[in-house]
Amino acid sequence: MTTRRKFLTTGALAGAASLATPAVVRAQAPIKWRMQTYAGAALGEHVVKPAVDAFNAIANGQMEIELFFADQIVPTGELFQAMQSGTIDCVQSDDDSMASPTEVTVFGGYFPLGLRYSLDVPALFTKYGLKAIWEEEYAKVGVKHISAGSWDPCHFSTKDPINSLKDLEGKRIFTFPTAGRFLTQFGVVPVTLPWEDIEVAMQTGELDGIAWSGITEVYTVGWSNVTNYFLTNNISGAWIGHFFANMDRWNEVPPHLQKLLETCFEQSHYYRQHWYWAGEADLRINGGKLQLTTIPDAEWATVEAAAQTFWDEIAAESEVKAKVVEIIKKYNDVQVKAGRPYRYT
Structure with missing residues (x-):
């Protein structure tokens, strides 16, 4: 016969097991990405590392990005191919330097005399339609265009x-x-x-x-x-640079982590706006x-x-x-x- 004591004991154990389930989910191995930037280590400390560090901290073990600097995995000119094939999951670069095969490659990096100030880049991408064009062109070749931002002149x-x-x-x-x-x-x-x-x-x-x-x-x-x-x-x-990802790997990432990636990369664009703007003037005078x-x-x-x-x-x-x-x-x-x-x- 089932006694009250046995019932309580069995129920408590079952409850404990069900409560422990989320802990098991959290303990699963995080999503791992390898990311390579066009920048060397000294420059990467400013143009990308703060964003990666922030993402890894906020992702709280659900996903981790391992950052590599210029040419550490592949030469910069091979970044696109490596990302497209899945050797690298994510890339920070301009289209031009990574030898992108898209129709918009020529506009990456420094398009001669096309931009006067760094704010021209987000204005063109968000208000004048360039973002949609870049997304469409990269989707054709199996790459997710995450975001565009400006660097220095x-x-x-x-x-x-x-x-x-x-x-x-x-x-x-x-x-x-x-x-x-x-x-x-x-x-x-x-x-x-x-x-x-x-x-x-x-x-x-x-x-x-x-x-x-x-x-x-x-x-x-x-x-x-x-x-x-x-x-x-x-x-x-201004230099036009971007964050890209292998499309299959991007699609494997849960929506909330996709949004976190986008947010951290946008914050990275903002950081460069003021870091470069202040430095360009100050170092001319005080360098x-x-x-x-x-x-x-x-x-x-x-x-x-x-x-x-x-x-x-x-x-x-x-x-x-x-x-x-x-x-x-x-x-x-x-x-x-x-x-x-x-x-x-």
Whole structure:
């Protein structure tokens, strides 16, 4: 016969087992992702590590991202292929550097003279429709486009002073593929090297300069130790960078963790907005190592005019590229007509 004592004992054990079930779920192995960034370790401390650390902490053991810096798993130029195949789960890069096969690749990194300020990037993606275009193009190749954000402007940091366009002729410059393609008309010789080799290449004379960043990165990563001059003219006011993921791996992640990834990456974009903005001005004045040079506005107008021609050449390559160029033109037209502080004419 079932006694009251036996009933209570059996019920208590059953209750304890049912209460313990969530603990068993929490104890399951977390989702593991490997993520590689375009940035070396010194730069990665600012542009990506805080976001990864925040995500890992808030995910509370449900998911963990292991972060790798530039070229640690694969060379930067192979990042897309590695992500598409699943060798890497997540990537932080621009489209151009990782050799993306999409129609929008040419706009990644520094699209010549397309942007004036860092806020232009989120404005174009969220208000002018670029986000939808990027998502569609990457979905076609099995990659999730998570978000886009802005980095620093693109200036020249060189051994010798640049005071005119003529001074650029014959200079071997480490830069992005599309920027290099544009700059060849001014005599620049684009050079592609692993990110971690740039400082040594400057010391050995393999490079004459760098057109890969603003002054904040030049100081942060140590390039200010191997260059002497910083050109205040830039070929783009902001770098367009992104977070991507292998689509299958993304779809395996529960919705609440997908949202957490998006939120942490958006916070990363915000951090860079103020980190770069403050550094670009402060280090020009207080950096102490680099001497500033400037190409006069009247002469630099030649570069700006050449950029407009370059845009049209890109637009002629495909319907998607034409659509993006049209959006960039429309956006810049609005900014110019709005005047200060949006555009200084």
